[in-house]
Amino acid sequence: MGKKLLFLFAAFAALYFISGCSNEHAAVAGQAGHDTRSTPPIVIAHRGASGYAPEHTIPAYRMAEKMDTDYIEIDLQMTKDRQLIAMHDDKVDRTTNGTGSVKELTLDQIKSLDAGSWFNQKFPGEADSGNHDLSIPTLQEVIQTFGKQANYYIETKKPAEYPGMEDELLKVLKKNHLIHSGAENRKVIIESFSADSLKRLNDRYPQLFLVQLGYPEKMDLPAISRYADAVGPDYQGVTESFVRKAHEEQLQVHPWTVNSVSDMKRLTGFGVDGMFTNYPDKADDITQSP
Secondary structure, eight states, X not given: OOHHHHHHHHHHHHHHHHTTSOHHHHHHHHTXXXXXXXXXXXXXXXXXXXXXXXXXXXXXXXXXXXXXXXXXXXXXXXXXXXXXXXXXXXXXXXXXXXXXXXXXXXXXXXXXXXXXHHHHHHOGGGOOGGGGGOOOOBHHHXXXXXXXXXXXXXXXXXXXXXXTHHHHHHHHHHHTTOOOSSSOOTTEEEEEXXXXXXXXXXXXXXXXXXXXXXXXXXXXXXXXXXXXXXXXXXXXXXXXXXXXXXXXXXXXXXXXXXXXXXXHHHHHHHTOSEEEESOHHHHHHHHTOO
């Protein structure tokens, strides 16, 4: 069954239920399906609070948590020994003192790298001596650290280079009781530029909330709505018309990566349902303001 059919089924069920319920119970019933609008927009900490701490490190995620972000984003790469790690690039060169492709390095080799000193050099105003001792966390380590108190927004990066990445991801989520059959669970949202990756996940667990990343002008919204629940477009191409068309297809809109206050206000005015940012504190101030 496609995502849109699932949405319509849930919507009709909710309407039927609401007709005989109090307002409080109606609100609960409305949460059963995939909402097409979040009020206020959710704030997604892009690679953690990466404007203030080294991206994809425990301190960056912890700082985001302290800023009351709604979700922490975790980009996934897979090591030579098939361990999922939190890293944006498929090479370790930019954010560590090492070199080479993640897929050609073991977890032990990657764990030996310095994952924080580069940040002090690039952003001296945010430098911290503790950054010299940081290592790259695995997905399991992030979840063990923050548990079910946090919400996770996870990207399968270049899954074509990592056969079986989705299976490894599902294993970790099931091990930590973050995925189950039945009702939709928003503790975890999964995003990808790869439609094939999202379709594989949708086939396995249609209750997962899935987000198709891309560029607004290239997005086939009706097609995306058959396997995903939201789109994550480059914020620079997002217009009010695009948001309206996405909502007509029962798709939420979560633009990336929005760092200026003026852009945050503009996109909130367009009716977006969430936004990625390196500065969760700025976004939280705007989205929570009356």
